[in-house]
Amino acid sequence: VVPVVQASELTVTHGSSAVVMKYGFPSLANIKTRESYVTSYDPRTRTASWVIEKLNHSSLHGPSNRKFCDFKEDESVHIFHRATSADYKGSGFDRGHLAAAANHKWSQKAMEDTFYLSNVAPQNPHLNKNTWNNLEKHCRSLTKHYMNVYVCTGPLYLPRQQADGKLYVQYQVIGKNQIAVPTHFFKVLILEKADGSGVELQSYVLPNDQVEEKVPLEHFLVPIEMVERASGLLFVHNIMKRASSRQKITANR
Amino acid sequence: VVPVVQASELTVTHGSSAVVMKYGFPSLANIKTRESYVTSYDPRTRTASWVIEKLNHSSLHGPSNRKFCDFKEDESVHIFHRATSADYKGSGFDRGHLAAAANHKWSQKAMEDTFYLSNVAPQNPHLNKNTWNNLEKHCRSLTKHYMNVYVCTGPLYLPRQQADGKLYVQYQVIGKNQIAVPTHFFKVLILEKADGSGVELQSYVLPNDQVEEKVPLEHFLVPIEMVERASGLLFVHNIMKRASSRQKITANR
């Protein structure tokens, strides 16, 4: 079956929120729409709660050049709650993209918008350059098999049992503005089948730590419910509301 | 100068959001309006980010009886992110009211609404029964001197330096649903002068811990900016937008 592509889909810019948010808003706080993504900012942690992008063949190709991009403060955020590059300096953490720059070659502006520090979180440099980078490549490669790949990325702050037997959330904060260092990151992929028969979900959770490169990405697959409980966000409920009855939702195949 | 009270103020119910939120919304996520307060829920921590009430002479007096009130789950919150009384059982923490029950004697429904577990956070029992209770009484007593007392209450998760010299946020989570135990609580009071000449602010931060009863409440006064930075919320900016030029805003006098 050849998918029927709506005319509107061909003309609307990639980053417009109506297009990116086809499967709903995981939460409704401080929503911002940028050229390449839609995001919800958490002023308490000074990072996004989530960032959603829509990838497909055409968003991945174009003339954009990362050389002309620079990290920048998000001036739409009050200075009390805004991350600066100075906060990251000497912290030992990378400015890790949530929406990846290389996903938005279609427009220089779209690529530049991924460099807002509100689209960034403190990330282990080894993770950023290796396994996390592989996960970003995996998202892009899925555009070969799916009509559209919606990618939702965000930080997690997971509890751990301590010596007293109780569960505690513990995370570092860096810089004068006390940017939270997530304990983990998630990516939820909503994969739209070309034949319109439904969507598949893939949910990944990676520790914000050096990860042995040989560990395959499949090792980090988790049930979507785990991400939903830990993040405070909802995905499946939103997708269900929008899926037609003949569409199937499959998770983590 | 005798304040000109608008007719609408006399007829509108106490809890209606237009009345309670006269000085704006500290944030815009998951806003809920209840009979006695307006609140913003944080599904990740399973507690409110803030709760605002409006107190005055008439809200403090009436036929309500706490005996007929019982803690209850907030069914408007998805079960993944909802606190239950079972989560608190055996945790060593009280179900501590954010909007206080005794502030809403004017209506049984208003008092009952303060018993939603979304208006509650895990609180040190000694603090709850002593210094925190005194702070709640202080808020009520201010209605003798001010026309209206707006009280905004919420949890804080403050960083602390650890042995490695770095700053970490650390907090316990309790129960099957992993309810966050705040490290501190804040109350921001917006005090409306009877002569309409302006508002005064008082901001308190108390540790979620046993506090020596003899320590006076003034000891816990902090600059409003401290609460704004730590909570991710904004108060002064919202008040400024709404204050007429002749009105003075005074903090912590």
Ligand SMILES: [Mg+2]
């Ligand atoms: Mg990166």
Ligand SMILES: [Mg+2]
């Ligand atoms: Mg109490």
